Amino acid sequence: MEKDNFGSALEFDQDAKPVVLLVDDNEEILDFISDDLSEKFQVLVAKHGLDGLAILEQEIVHLVISDVMMPEMDGFEFCKRIKTSVEFSHIPVILLTAKNTMQSKIEGLELGADVYLEKPFSPEFLQVQASSLIANRNKIKAYFSSSPLLHLKSIAYSKADEQFLEKIQAIIDKNISNQDLDVEHLADNMNMSRPTLYRKIKSISNLTPNELINISRLKRAAELLSQGLLKIYEISELVGYSSQTHFGRIFSKQFGMSPTEYANSRQADMRSK
Template identity: 50%
Template sequence: MAALDVEAFTKIMSNLLSNALKYSDKHVEIYYGIEKEGSGMFVVRVANDGVRIPDQEKDKVFEPFYRMKANVNVSGSGIGLSLARSLAELHNGYLSLDTSTSLTTFELRLPLIQQMVFEVHTQCCVAKEEQVVETVQIQNNQITPSTKEAVLVVEDQEEMNAFIASELKYEYEVFRASNGAEALEILAKEMIKVVISDVMMPVMDGIELCKRIKGEPNTSHIPVILLTAKGTLDAKLEGLEVGADSYIDKPFSINYLKARISNLIKNREQILKAFGNSPLAVSTSLVANKVDEAFINKLNEFIYQNIDNPDLSVEILAEKLSMSTSSLYRKVKGISDMSPNDYIRVTRLKKAALMLCENNYRINEIAFLVGFSSASYFSSCFQKQFGMTPKEFKSQNT
């Protein structure tokens, strides 16, 4: 008996067996057992008598999207072996190809005892630690740090979906959906930073999903990357017309996808930093489409109308905007990377900065006019937000 994740092992074996049956001529062999006494390894070999893989290609077949020229007319995504090897490595094992005989033989080697047990879930790949004592005990802690940004992978091909998720899970918290309808359900509950979606899917395709995301005030701020095998100009234009932020042709480099995700997040962070640090930066600099602009203008209008009210709350804002407090939180957080309470406070401070430039009121008066309960607290908040006191800012701008 070997310690392994059943779902992950099933995925590996499913790929090896389906490939053997798909590419064999007449003969398939399967062997499994302990490698040798004292080795501590469990081994599975799956062999077939199909077209032999040349020695120079024995490592390439494990690369994402790589397909032998002899097999290009056989259906497949080209990522199954890459995913299978990744899952084997997660188990501290290895998947290799033996070309020393007349058969094409894939060999899977897994440790009998694990220090880490990896489980594959529908929404994300998480790890659980295992304490090795007299009996094996699996702890319930899920390694999904809150410091990770969340991304959503939407892809109907399970192998492709799992492959992308497995490649991204070290940098991001990964959620997974198999079509646009499932993706919208996740977006309604989670703080997603970037959506990576296939175009051609059942139930709801990527174009309709992107259109829904960009047309809905609660999600219109979320960047969308579309993946497609349709590399035509018309296909790209269709995606861009519904608001896609990036378009990547299949097959693609996983490193290129990672770079696009990282750039979208970093560019957003730079905009947010500039807005937060500059007293005179306007909130419209945070938005990139008309839906978000309309939302932020409506939000600001209500805050300005009540800016002298120190009791202005998230609940009051949510009711005025006809949103739940949770939806308001996700939207404001998504646009500004601030909680609604922080956004109200920063809006008060930015209004104060404009009033300081106009030089019609004393600093103490401005503090109360923008809803602060004391001048000292106002000065402390202003300096913490903008790196200078109200007096210093006023002397530089009047």
């Protein structure tokens, strides 16, 4: 029986609640906002930025909501740390503040905050903002997974993310015919621990590292099929599959058509232009 390193088609878990990290030094506000958000999100809490960073290093977090005025590390510094870190730069940040000056808004947005809300704010409005940020990013991730020719860097949210994804893509491209390419190889070449790499890739793409390798193989295969220069079994081997049948099954499950159907559709498109 052939060893299957490639997983199945990549699907999003629609039932899992997104994880929100809520950071505020006021216990009452933490409880109030956490209770309101818990209907739609799994909520983690921290009392200042340093605690927040410690949680980010251990958990997969989809959104950060942080107060600005806090001890130890305030919200501005916390936001800056998130947005300038390779590990966390993809995470959207909502800043909450009693400061309603234009300068404070500019400072927050310049540090990379995605949304800046003034206190007092409507809990319903915060929930809508959080849901919207996560939903928009999930749409981008899903579109990337279902589009054969869409490049990995299309899901980047920042320059740091783009550079990270381009480096990942280059490693995969260089080793794409290697059937044993796995997360260990990626982690070694990225100079990152396996857990850190896993959290980063999972958060930015909704894929595990091995799923990302697999979809990169399939997208490279789609490029080669579009060119129409190689036979399917040759493409299958070039992108790291020892079995053409297995390749065809995974390709069909991912993109909704067989390699032959895809190649024919691309050639038809080119003839019609």
